[in-house]
Amino acid sequence: MPRTPPFETVRALQQALAVEGVLSVVGGSGLLVSLGLTDEAHDWDLVLPPGTVEAVERVLAAKGLGAQRAPGGHPRFATEALFTVDAGDHSIDVLVGFAIRTDDGVVTVPARAGASWRGLVMARADDWAVAYRAMGRDARAQLLEGAT
Known part of the structure; x- marks a missing residue:
């Protein structure tokens, strides 16, 4: 049985963003677990398109979430904004305009919907394969490349 943080907060946050007209997708280890490629996620990574910072701030305030x-900036990332939501026993990283700096330039990771899993809109495996390659996490990239 896979181990993940509780779903309630990330699901409510994703739904509230959708009401605001903002698509968000779950990537990272949560995506790997949803595809059966690993059995544990310690946090959630929620990816949103660029230009949605104000919507994120409104939703976080309305939901009373401490973020x-x-x-x-982080020297490795060119992400427009990163919010870390305290969800009690875990965190949710909210990445607006997720992008990674590499020796060859900046790799943007789009917020494109893949499958649904347990009430969450998941990212596309091929997008996160590219992200993990750009981060130098080749083993995770290979897992996702085999899933596409």
Whole structure:
């Protein structure tokens, strides 16, 4: 049986964003678990298209979710905004305009819907294979490339 953080908060956040007209998808280890490629996720990664920062801030405030916006940038990521939501016993990373810096330039990771799983809209495996390659996490990329 796969081990994941509870679904309630990430599901409610994704649904509230959808009401605002903003598509969000779950990627990262949650995507791997949904595809049966690994058996554990410690947190959720929610990816949104660029230009949706204000909608995220409105939804987080309306839901009363404690979230920290990462100040400045991370040298490895070119993401428009990163919010870390405290969901009690786990966290939810909300990535607006997810992008990764590589030696060859910036790789953007689109927020495109794949399958549904347990009431969540999941990311597309091929998008996250590209993301993991750009991050140098080749073993995870290979798992996803085999799933597409």
